[in-house]
Amino acid sequence: MRRTTPVAHVAAASAAVLCLGVLLTGCGSAAGTGYAAVGAAGPSDGTAPTKPAPPPGDVELTPLDGDGAGTNHSGPSGSPAPSGRPAPSAPDPSSGTAGHAPSGAPGTPGAPPTAPPGSPAGPSTGHGGDDAPGSNAPSPPGGSPAPEPPSPTIPAGPDAPSGLVVGKPVLADTDVRWCQRITIDFLNTGDHPVTAGTVTFGSHVIGALGIDWATLDSTHPLPLPLTPDTPATGTWRVCVDAWRVPLGMHLDTKDATFKWK
Numbered sequence: 001m002r003r004t005t006p007v008a009h010v011a012a013a014s015a016a017v018l019c020l021g022v023l024l025t026g027c028g029s030a031a032g033t034g035y036a037a038v039g040a041a042g043p044s045d046g047t048a049p050t051k052p053a054p055p056p057g058d059v060e061l062t063p064l065d066g067d068g069a070g071t072n073h074s075g076p077s078g079s080p081a082p083s084g085r086p087a088p089s090a091p092d093p094s095s096g097t098a099g100h101a102p103s104g105a106p107g108t109p110g111a112p113p114t115a116p117p118g119s120p121a122g123p124s125t126g127h128g129g130d131d132a133p134g135s136n137a138p139s140p141p142g143g144s145p146a147p148e149p150p151s152p153t154i155p156a157g158p159d160a161p162s163g164l165v166v167g168k169p170v171l172a173d174t175d176v177r178w179c180q181r182i183t184i185d186f187l188n189t190g191d192h193p194v195t196a197g198t199v200t201f202g203s204h205v206i207g208a209l210g211i212d213w214a215t216l217d218s219t220h221p222l223p224l225p226l227t228p229d230t231p232a233t234g235t236w237r238v239c240v241d242a243w244r245v246p247l248g249m250h251l252d253t254k255d256a257t258f259k260w261k
Contacts, residue, residue, distance in 0.1 A: 147231050150185035157258040163190025164226065169201075169256050179239040180251045186223070186232045194226035194260075201238050202255025208248040215255070216240045222258075 150167030167185035174181055182201060188194055198219050205214045223234040238253050245251060 146229060147187060149187045149189070150231075154256065157260070159260050160258065161188070161190055161192070161194045161226075161260060163228075164188050164194060166258070169253070171253060174237065176239075176242070177247075177250055178242045178245040179237055180253050181235065181237055182253055182256075183233060183235045184256065186226050186234065188226040188228050188230065188232075190228055193228060194222075195224055196261035197222045197224065198259050198261075199234070199236075200255075200257045200259070201236070201253050202257075203238055203240055203251050203253040204255075205240070205245055206250055206252050213249070214244065216244065 149165045152168045154166055154168050156164050156166045165187045170183040172181040172183070180203065184199070199222055200217055200219045203216045203218065204212050205216070207213055218238055218240075220236050220238075223232050226232050238251075240251065
């Protein structure tokens, strides 16, 4: 009798397993696309599966590395967001405060500004307050600006009241050649009114060739009283005898002197 060695038994078993694998692969599908079944095809109790089976044990979600942008979105029930943080719950439409921040919260539009911690409290500087720029500026007496003095000016003469300013006479022709209209502005910048005084005009008779033939004086009252800080204007019609100004001649009343009582 021929004896078989253990090596021959191992080789025969290996060849049988290889042949079985080739037969199973060839019967599973068409040539070139065969698959070998590995493991159980269903539950261990032998029943056919009718729905997806849940994985055994607990499931832990781990966020991916990166900026957290993904295609998964959390639902309104507060399921975890892609970043791993729980999503905020949906606001309750029945509550009247959904989506509104407290009226006094810092940074809310319309809320008053808050001072930084540790800063000293001070008075408000809003519009209309006592600290507004210009609120303490002195106003002129009477609430109106001081009047402008006349310009140019002439001397008020000896013994003139203090602060009296006299403007230069303004001449104008009239309907006759022997009369002239004269206007003088006054401004009393002193502390007391001027209640007395006269003006004397010197009218020069000028010939056709510019020769000064004569000077005729006339005295007239002033527009009194001249109260402080109140402009006043005097207007006079100064005339001489008609025969003193023949045809071709004219008057030039360029002198004005004042007498103060």
